[in-house]
Amino acid sequence: MHLNELFLLQFMMFAEMIVGYLLCKTGILSPKDRSVFSKAVINVFLPCSIVNSFLTRPDSNVLQDFLTVLLVSVLIQVLCTFLAAILYRHTPENRRPILQYATVCSNAGFLGNAVAEGVYGELGLLYGQIYLIPLRIVMWTAGISYFEGQSDFKSKLMKILTHPCIIAVIIGLCIMLTGITLPAALTRTMSSLGRCSTPLIMVFLGMVLAETGFKGMINKETVRFAVLRLIVIPAAVLLLCLVLRIDSFITGLSVLLAAMPAGSTTSVLAEQYHSDVAFASDIVVFTTIGSILLLPAWVMLLQML
Numbered sequence: 001m002h003l004n005e006l007f008l009l010q011f012m013m014f015a016e017m018i019v020g021y022l023l024c025k026t027g028i029l030s031p032k033d034r035s036v037f038s039k040a041v042i043n044v045f046l047p048c049s050i051v052n053s054f055l056t057r058p059d060s061n062v063l064q065d066f067l068t069v070l071l072v073s074v075l076i077q078v079l080c081t082f083l084a085a086i087l088y089r090h091t092p093e094n095r096r097p098i099l100q101y102a103t104v105c106s107n108a109g110f111l112g113n114a115v116a117e118g119v120y121g122e123l124g125l126l127y128g129q130i131y132l133i134p135l136r137i138v139m140w141t142a143g144i145s146y147f148e149g150q151s152d153f154k155s156k157l158m159k160i161l162t163h164p165c166i167i168a169v170i171i172g173l174c175i176m177l178t179g180i181t182l183p184a185a186l187t188r189t190m191s192s193l194g195r196c197s198t199p200l201i202m203v204f205l206g207m208v209l210a211e212t213g214f215k216g217m218i219n220k221e222t223v224r225f226a227v228l229r230l231i232v233i234p235a236a237v238l239l240l241c242l243v244l245r246i247d248s249f250i251t252g253l254s255v256l257l258a259a260m261p262a263g264s265t266t267s268v269l270a271e272q273y274h275s276d277v278a279f280a281s282d283i284v285v286f287t288t289i290g291s292i293l294l295l296p297a298w299v300m301l302l303q304m305l
Contacts (some may be wrong), residue, residue: 073131094275107264
């Protein structure tokens with residue numbers, strides 16, 4: 001298990017966020033440019049990243065392990081969806097969808113991939129892609145529904161199904177399940193665009209912080225959520241895996257991916273749906289800072305088990 005790679009990755013994310021912060025503070029960009037960033041990420045860069053992530057070709061020799069990882073991931077999503085449904089009933093409406101989405105959707109898609117590879121090597125990255133399938137589906141179905149509000153079911157369903165990221169999930173699943181091979185020029189283009197999504201999201205977060213500042217980031221609500229996201233959920237996953245006698249490799253991978261901070265797309269969606277974007281940014285940044293301390297601690301705990 002390599003902790004150096006984990007620290008380097010987390011440093012890189014914060015460096016990208018600082019770039020966005022400085023771009024606004026120096027007047028090169030203005031806060032109103034956030035809307036352009038969020039639209040570009042949601043409509044182009046994230047869909048490319050999602051489709052590209054489904055281009056994995058499962059090896060039949062490890063199919064049983066894949067099914068185990070998939071089962072654990074599904075159970076985790078059920079747990080997180082249940083928590084999102086019961087924990088925030090008395091939260092203000094402009095913050096409720098943010099907390100619900102951040103509970104269901106962690107940053108496992110970016111940080112998780114890198115952690116899986118850094119800690120467990122290429123096998124961890126491969127299994128991590130299987131783990132992420134339920135997360136990606138829930139992220140762009142139930143996750144989007146939190147922000148859609150109380151519109152009628154048909155209207156909400158149409159908005160969800162026509163969302164660019166949902167369309168990308170459907171396309172990705174079709175490619176993975178049918179084994180279709182896309183032209184190399186197309187896959188390389190999608191891969192290149194997809195790699196831009198996380199840097200742009202982190203720059204976006206820096207732009208938000210340039211306007212709102214760090215004051216007030218640490219409060220009861222953000223601390224309470226960080227404990228849930230970074231400690232309670234991965235601890236529940238560890239307990240579940242121990243009870244079910246899951247293989248130690250799959251257990252460790254599942255716990256680490258469950259211990260990821262709030263998904264960085266939380267703030268982008270808050271901007272798109274006119275929620276409390278400053279609060280969403282606080283949640284993402286604070287849990288990411290917390291993960292710097294807690295992810296290595298989880299790694300060391302798993303080594304002792």
